[in-house]
Amino acid sequence: MKNTKESAPHKETVAVMGLGYVGLPLALLSRESGFEVIGFDVNENLVRKINDGICPIPDDEKVVSKFTENRFPATTDPKALAKADIILIAVPTPVDEMQNPVYDYVVGAATLSADNLKKGALVVLESTVNPGACEEIVRPIFEERGLKVGRDVEIAHSPERIDPGKSVFSKGWHIGNTPRVVGSFTKDGTKRALGFYRSIIDAEVRPMKSIREAEAVKILENTFRDINIAFINEIAQCFDLLDIDVLDVIEGAKTKPYSFMAHYPSCGVGGHCIPVDPYYLIEQAQKAGFDHKFMRRAREVNNFMPEYAVERMQDALNSIKRPMKGEKIGVMGLAYKANVDDLRESPAFKIIKHLKHHEADVITFDPHIPGKSDVKTLEAFLKKVDHLLVTVDHDAFKEIDPAVFKKHGIKVIVDGKNCLDKEAIKKQGITYRGIGRK
């Protein structure tokens, strides 16, 4: 059921714990919807920035303008949480080097909220977790402090679905109109969480029968994506051998009006969610005695793609009789997705590692992350390199006229995102390889 968002002032105070890609927009949306908002983060620099009026997500114009219109105070002092009627937790849930879920941030935030709780407050975990995490990890933190669920605190889960980079406040799907699910331990907890989200979101907010179901929804969504991407990545590798252009085939398949959903191959899956979340369920299923073979295989396929992109470079260089050793190869892009400066789990770093392993002379450039790039301008970058490996489909890359590549003597382009005009590049006499096309 669609709801009409109320923007009249609310009496309740909302505290948002974790003011990152998820928490900041959530705090702004809550403020815009008429709530008093307190931002809490353990990162002092971030809190200082917010209080100084500097938007911590400067690349996204819409976030910047919402930030200017909906200022809220931020703090590192957990005592401030005691003023909150509703606490929203949006802290990281990464995996460690062994791909085991890391719950330290959730434990840290839940502990601070339990230690400083206003009696009767609603605590909602927005971070992505596996089914059972609220029951096994979050709830005991409150109960160990004598706080009874349903009497002293309500605990709920509503997984965040925003897609940063497409602007969390953009015209299409954004934080304010993307449907939600909520689950809680008690009927009252579900009712309160529903009430809150219905007052900030113009979309269906669906109650789930349990908090575990709400947790499972997010894991299902993200593993669905990971598996489908792995499937098309495998198809792309096969099509490279069969000399079939995967993009043309996807366009053809898309003419079927039902039962096909396009996914696209690339040099790797990055970000904080898709390459991470499946491991949460894989680990939990393992503990329960179930082996998620299909999901593990999908992870393997997607984890291999950076190496595959380097194989494509090797193949292209072989075709022009040049070894990879000592070649000046430009890694074009460091971010994990288009038009953002987010480096988390970015395939670019694995690509750099593999190129260096082959003793290539690697030079990096990302216009969104000049601080981490070897060179600061496109012109300087193209002057320095002989070949390019595109790792991300930034608009700034897609807009380059292929004649510019030619002018700078570029000989090979590996298009890890299949985002460039291959025919126009080939017309310039440049050797082109995509992922599933050449």
Ligand SMILES: NC(=O)c1ccc[n+]([C@@H]2O[C@H](COP(=O)([O-])OP(=O)(O)OC[C@H]3O[C@@H](n4cnc5c(N)ncnc54)[C@H](O)[C@@H]3O)[C@@H](O)[C@H]2O)c1
């Ligand atoms: N970024 C996305 O695209 C996205 C989308 C949907 C869901 N999620 C999920 O949302 C959660 C948050 O992701 P994010 O991208 O916003 O992370 P982020 O790293 O951008 O921000 C997290 C913030 O939490 C702070 N923090 C860490 N420990 C804390 C504590 N104990 N108390 C208060 N603050 C603390 C960090 O300093 C940081 O500022 C994760 O579970 C993620 O999987 C992310």
